[in-house]
Amino acid sequence: MPPQTHAGNPFPPASSEDRSVTDHQHEHDHEDIPADVQAQLERVAEVIGALEDPATGLPLDQLEADIEVGFDDGTLFTGVTLGYPCASQQDAWAQRIHSACAPLLADGPLKGASIQSDLYFDIGRTEFGEGVEALRAVKNIIAVASGKGGVGKSTTAVNLALALAAEGASVGLLDADIYGPSLPTMLGTEGLRPEVQGGKFFVPIPAQGLQTMSLGYLLTESTPAVWRGPMASGALNQMLTQTLWGQGSEDGELDYLVVDMPPGTGDIQLTLAQKVTLAGAVIVTTPQDLALVDAIKGVEMFRKVSVPVLGIVENMALHTCSQCGHREPIFGAGGGEKIARDYQTQLLGQLPLAMSIREQVDSGQPTVSQDPEGEVAGLYMAIARKAAAQAWLCGEEDAVPDIENV
Numbered sequence: 015m016p017p018q019t020h021a022g023n024p025f026p027p028a029s030s031e032d033r034s035v036t037d038h039q040h041e042h043d044h045e046d047i048p049a050d051v052q053a054q055l056e057r058v059a060e061v062i063g064a065l066e067d068p069a070t071g072l073p074l075d076q077l078e079a080d081i082e083v084g085f086d087d088g089t090l091f092t093g094v095t096l097g098y099p100c101a102s103q104q105d106a107w108a109q110r111i112h113s114a115c116a117p118l119l120a121d122g123p124l125k126g127a128s129i130q131s132d133l134y135f136d137i138g139r140t141e142f143g144e145g146v147e148a149l150r151a152v153k154n155i156i157a158v159a160s161g162k163g164g165v166g167k168s169t170t171a172v173n174l175a176l177a178l179a180a181e182g183a184s185v186g187l188l189d190a191d192i193y194g195p196s197l198p199t200m201l202g203t204e205g206l207r208p209e210v211q212g213g214k215f216f217v218p219i220p221a222q223g224l225q226t227m228s229l230g231y232l233l234t235e236s237t238p239a240v241w242r243g244p245m246a247s248g249a250l251n252q253m254l255t256q257t258l259w260g261q262g263s264e265d266g267e268l269d270y271l272v273v274d275m276p277p278g279t280g281d282i283q284l285t286l287a288q289k290v291t292l293a294g295a296v297i298v299t300t301p302q303d304l305a306l307v308d309a310i311k312g313v314e315m316f317r318k319v320s321v322p323v324l325g326i327v328e329n330m331a332l333h334t335c336s337q338c339g340h341r342e343p344i345f346g347a348g349g350g351e352k353i354a355r356d357y358q359t360q361l362l363g364q365l366p367l368a369m370s371i372r373e374q375v376d377s378g379q380p381t382v383s384q385d386p387e388g389e390v391a392g393l394y395m396a397i398a399r400k401a402a403a404q405a406w407l408c409g410e411e412d413a414v415p416d417i418e419n420v
């Protein structure tokens with residue numbers, strides 16, 4: 015198993031050397047723990063296992079979440095390892111575990127113990143067959159797509175990538191929107207050119223914590239991207255497979271490569287979906303009827319090529335009046351939810367039609383960078399956790415469930 019990543023508190027991961035650790039699945043391995051403490055730790059593990067993971071709506075026991083509990087010197091240690099980046103959720107989980115375990119500490123062998131809860135994540139890798147060599151350093155590729163242009167797909171893709179990074183993942187962003195590359199404007203990297211290595215490979219351009227690549231870095235004003243399909247697909251393939259993704263990141267790998275797809279459901283999208291093994295696709299739509307019809311086409315296209323649809327993002331869902339703060343669904347309501355229901359996928363979240371989203375992304379500082387603690391950044395981070403959690407679930411789908419040793 016790859017090393018676990020600590021979700022962002024100062025304590026080291028639980029280890030059997032310095033604590034009496036009980037693994038939920040291997041509780042009977044630790045026979046040196048007094049029997050009454052052991053029994054109570056098992057109850058603690060059960061209580062934690064029944065807690066619902068907000069990103070998936072499933073109890074931890076039903077997920078491939080790792081649960082460890084231990085007791086040492088008056089402190090109950092708990093460790094939960096999730097399969098998606100969740101650095102911002104440390105305190106919320108600690109609170110949840112504290113409330114759930116408090117009754118077990120009111121009496122019995124753990125009476126009066128204090129609790130130290132740690133949250134970790136361990137991001138798996140999408141299984142692929144032969145695959146493309148250069149993409150071996152990318153654990154998961156997530157496509158952000160829309161059936162229709164102008165619904166805010168690129169804005170969502172860049173904020174989603176930044177949100178995954180803010181949650182602790184190493185993330186790349188590929189602007190595959192070859193007809194109108196907007197990544198350099200959105201991240202303030204206009205005019206930069208990627209370094210070329212070995213005459214063949216591009217070094218991704220670092221921007222706001224992301225590794226980025228865009229045709230916008232390669233085009234000059236005299237070479238506008240008015241290309242026919244095969245040329246466009248070729249350029250996209252090259253950027254995907256000839257970029258040294260992961261170079262410069264801590265372990266030389268990317269947890270996620272977010273691909274901002276061109277709008278529509280034509281050849282380019284199909285080629286990409288077939289060329290590499292995608293962890294899944296996020297479909298962006300607005301609540302308008304026409305956009306929803308096109309979003310359905312997007313869902314169907316990915317289904318056809320066996321790419322899991324991680325969920326739907328409804329953009330520009332509510333308008334907030336800048337004068338009085340009143341919110342109303344000017345483009346309609348409930349459409350994203352209906353598609354999610356009809357096509358057995360999730361509504362990952364809804365974003366408001368907000369001047370700040372437009373101003374921030376258009377000035378090179380997308381909302382998650384510009385106002386990371388703000389309400390809208392919080393929405394993007396919740397969407398990122400849900401999408402990554404779905405990718406985790408899809409990856410685990412074929413796995414054999416653990417048989418619990420109780």
Ligand SMILES: Nc1ncnc2c1ncn2[C@@H]1O[C@H](COP(=O)(O)OP(=O)(O)OP(=O)(O)O)[C@@H](O)[C@H]1O
Pocket residue numbers: 160162163164165166167168169170191194196277329330365366367368369371372373375376
């Ligand atoms: N939630 C939002 N509120 C306000 N403005 C938004 C929102 N989302 C996107 N925008 C703005 O709408 C415009 C189009 O967004 P964006 O470029 O992300 O759309 P797109 O679907 O990628 O478009 P295209 O199909 O042209 O690639 C941009 O100016 C962006 O700032």
